[in-house]
Amino acid sequence: MTLPTANISERQYAPPSLAISTVIFSLRNGTAQQDEPGLGELWLPLVRRTRPPYVDRWALPGGPIAWDESLEDAAHRSLLETTQLRPRYLEQLYAFGAVERSPDLRVVSIVYWALVQAGEAAKATEGDNVRWFAADDLPQLAFDHNQIVEYALWRLRTKVEYSTIAHNFLGETFTLAQLREVYEAVLGRRIDPANFRRQMRASKDLIATDQTVTGGKHRPPRLYRFGDPTAAQSPPLTRAQSATPSED
Amino acid sequence: MTLPTANISERQYAPPSLAISTVIFSLRNGTAQQDEPGLGELWLPLVRRTRPPYVDRWALPGGPIAWDESLEDAAHRSLLETTQLRPRYLEQLYAFGAVERSPDLRVVSIVYWALVQAGEAAKATEGDNVRWFAADDLPQLAFDHNQIVEYALWRLRTKVEYSTIAHNFLGETFTLAQLREVYEAVLGRRIDPANFRRQMRASKDLIATDQTVTGGKHRPPRLYRFGDPTAAQSPPLTRAQSATPSED
DNA sequence: ACAAAAGTGTTTTAACTACACCCATGG
DNA sequence: CCATGGGTGTAGTTAAAACACTTTTGT
Numbered sequence: 001m002t003l004p005t006a007n008i009s010e011r012q013y014a015p016p017s018l019a020i021s022t023v024i025f026s027l028r029n030g031t032a033q034q035d036e037p038g039l040g041e042l043w044l045p046l047v048r049r050t051r052p053p054y055v056d057r058w059a060l061p062g063g064p065i066a067w068d069e070s071l072e073d074a075a076h077r078s079l080l081e082t083t084q085l086r087p088r089y090l091e092q093l094y095a096f097g098a099v100e101r102s103p104d105l106r107v108v109s110i111v112y113w114a115l116v117q118a119g120e121a122a123k124a125t126e127g128d129n130v131r132w133f134a135a136d137d138l139p140q141l142a143f144d145h146n147q148i149v150e151y152a153l154w155r156l157r158t159k160v161e162y163s164t165i166a167h168n169f170l171g172e173t174f175t176l177a178q179l180r181e182v183y184e185a186v187l188g189r190r191i192d193p194a195n196f197r198r199q200m201r202a203s204k205d206l207i208a209t210d211q212t213v214t215g216g217k218h219r220p221p222r223l224y225r226f227g228d229p230t231a232a233q234s235p236p237l238t239r240a241q242s243a244t245p246s247e248d
Numbered sequence: 249m250t251l252p253t254a255n256i257s258e259r260q261y262a263p264p265s266l267a268i269s270t271v272i273f274s275l276r277n278g279t280a281q282q283d284e285p286g287l288g289e290l291w292l293p294l295v296r297r298t299r300p301p302y303v304d305r306w307a308l309p310g311g312p313i314a315w316d317e318s319l320e321d322a323a324h325r326s327l328l329e330t331t332q333l334r335p336r337y338l339e340q341l342y343a344f345g346a347v348e349r350s351p352d353l354r355v356v357s358i359v360y361w362a363l364v365q366a367g368e369a370a371k372a373t374e375g376d377n378v379r380w381f382a383a384d385d386l387p388q389l390a391f392d393h394n395q396i397v398e399y400a401l402w403r404l405r406t407k408v409e410y411s412t413i414a415h416n417f418l419g420e421t422f423t424l425a426q427l428r429e430v431y432e433a434v435l436g437r438r439i440d441p442a443n444f445r446r447q448m449r450a451s452k453d454l455i456a457t458d459q460t461v462t463g464g465k466h467r468p469p470r471l472y473r474f475g476d477p478t479a480a481q482s483p484p485l486t487r488a489q490s491a492t493p494s495e496d
Numbered sequence: 497a498c499a500a501a502a503g504t505g506t507t508t509t510a511a512c513t514a515c516a517c518c519c520a521t522g523g
Numbered sequence: 524c525c526a527t528g529g530g531t532g533t534a535g536t537t538a539a540a541a542c543a544c545t546t547t548t549g550t
Contacts, residue, residue, distance in 0.1 A: 192514070192515085194514090195512070195513065198512090199512085214521085215522095216521075216522080217521070217522045217523065218521055219520035219521050
C-alpha cells in the first residue's frame with residue numbers, strides 16, 4: 001500500500017508500514033414483509049481494490065497517514081476522499097498487525113469505526129468502485145477485513161447498550177420511536193417502547209424540545225435532542241487534543 | 249526512535265514510524281498505618297531514556313517492531329528485553345498518534361497494557377535505568393506517557409469491574425481474601441467480603457480447589473483457581489491468531 | 497475461652513421486564 | 524366512532540448492598 005519505492009529484500013526487513021482503515025456504519029430501513037414492519041439493517045460502504053494484492057476484491061476505505069496529520073484526521077480525510085462521507089461519530093477500534101495479514105508487504109492498520117446518518121449516507125457516491133453492503137451479508141473481502149468488520153460490529157452492538165452513541169445514526173432532532181428503531185436495528189431485537197422511553201428519559205444527555213411532529217395518523221410525538229456529552233464520566237484523556245481515546 | 253538514517257527534510261515527509269510501548273501494572277502491599285491494614289497500591293516499571301529526546305526522563309518500556317513479529321509479540325519481546333518481565337495478561341490499549349507527541353520525529357505508538365504477579369515483578373532488575381513507581385504518583389514522563397498511563401489506569405479500573413482479569417495479579421491459586429485485596433487495591437475502596445464472595449462464586453470461571461491454607465490464626469480459607477475463560481462470550485475474533493483484540 | 501477471619505442468611509433497595517391502560521390525533 | 528402509535532402506571536423479577544449471624548481455626 002505504501003513504500004512504493006523499495007525492492008523486495010528491502011521491504012521485507014523494513015519496519016512495518018502504517019495505514020488507516022475505517023468501518024462505516026449506516027442504517028437502512030429493513031425489508032418490511034407483510035404485517036411486520038421489519039427491523040432496520042446495518043450497511044457499510046466498501047471500495048473495490050484496483051491494484052494488487054487482492055485486485056477487484058472489496059475492502060474497507062482507508063489509506064496511508066500523512067506526516068502532518070493525526071490518526072483521527074487521517075481517518076476523516078481518507079473517508080472523505082474515498083467515499084465523500086463525513087461521519088457524525090468516529091472512534092478508534094483497534095490496531096491490526098498480524099505478520100501475514102498482507103501477502104508480501106508488512107502493513108499495520110489502525111482501524112477506526114464510524115457512524116453516519118441516513119441522509120449523509122445517501123451522499124456517498126455509489127459508483128463502480130464504491131458500493132454499500134449489508135453488514136451481516138458481506139462477500140469475501142481483501143486482507144483480514146472480514147474479521148475487522150465483525151469486530152467493529154461486535155463493538156458497535158456492545159457499546160450501544162451502555163452508551164449514548166445511537167443518536168449519531170439520526171439527525172439533529174428525532175422522536176423516541178426513531179431512536180428506538182436504531183436500537184432495535186443494531187441489537188436485532190424488538191424493545192418495549194414504554195421501558196425504552198423511561199430509560200432514555202433517565203439519561204441526562206437527552207433533552208426534550210418543545211416541538212412535536214404532526215402529520216402522522218396518531219398522537220404527535222415529541223422531538224428530542226442530545227446535549228453535550230462532556231459532563232459524563234469519560235476517560236482521563238480529554239477530547240480537546242486530537243487522536244486520543246474517545247471511549248467512555 | 250527509529251529511522252536512524254535520514255536527514256531532517258526526509259524525516260519530515262516520511263510516513264510516521266511505528267513503536268510499541270507497554271504499561272505494566274503490579275501490586276504492592278500498601279503502607280499499613282496503625283490499625284488499618286491499608287489498601288495495596290499499583291506500581292509500574294519505567295525505563296530511563298538514554299538518548300534524546302527527553303534524555304534522563306522516565307518513559308514506558310518499549311521499542312520498534314520487527315518486520316516478522318506481530319504487535320503482541322513485539323510487546324512481549326520489548327518487555328522482556330528492557331525489564332525481564334513476563335506478564336500474565338497483555339492487551340492492546342490504544343494507538344497514540346498525535347502529530348506533536350514527539351518533538352521532531354513523527355512516531356505512532358501502539359500501546360499495550362499488562363498485568364504481572366507480585367513474585368514476577370520482583371524479578372525485574374531494578375537498576376539505574378529501570379525503576380518502579382507508584383502509579384498514582386509519577387514524575388513527569390517523556391512524551392505523552394503520563395496521559396497514556398492515566399488512560400491505562402482508567403482502563404484497568406473499569407475493566408476489573410466487569411471482567412475477571414484481576415486474578416492475573418496473583419499466582420495460580422489464591423484465597424478469596426487475596427483476590428478481594430486485589431479488587432480493593434485497584435478500585436481504591438473496601439469491599440464487603442460476604443457480597444464479594446457471592447459474586448465471585450457466581451462466576452463460572454472461578455473453581456474451588458480442595459486445598460485450604462493452614463497457618464493463619466483463624467479458620468483456614470479455601471484455595472481457588474481460574475478455569476479457561478474461552479467459554480465466556482468474547483469478541484468475534486478468535487484468540488488463536490495473534491495480534492487480535494482480546495477484549496470481552 | 498477468645499480473637500479473627502471464613503463463610504451463610506436476611507432485609508432493603510434499585511433497576512429492569514412485562515404488560516395493562518389511558519391520551520391525542522387523522523381518518 | 525375507530526385505529527394507531529404516544530405516553531403512563533404498576534406488579535413481578537433480579538441483582539446488588541448492608542449487616543447480623545454462625546463456623547472454624549490458633550493461641
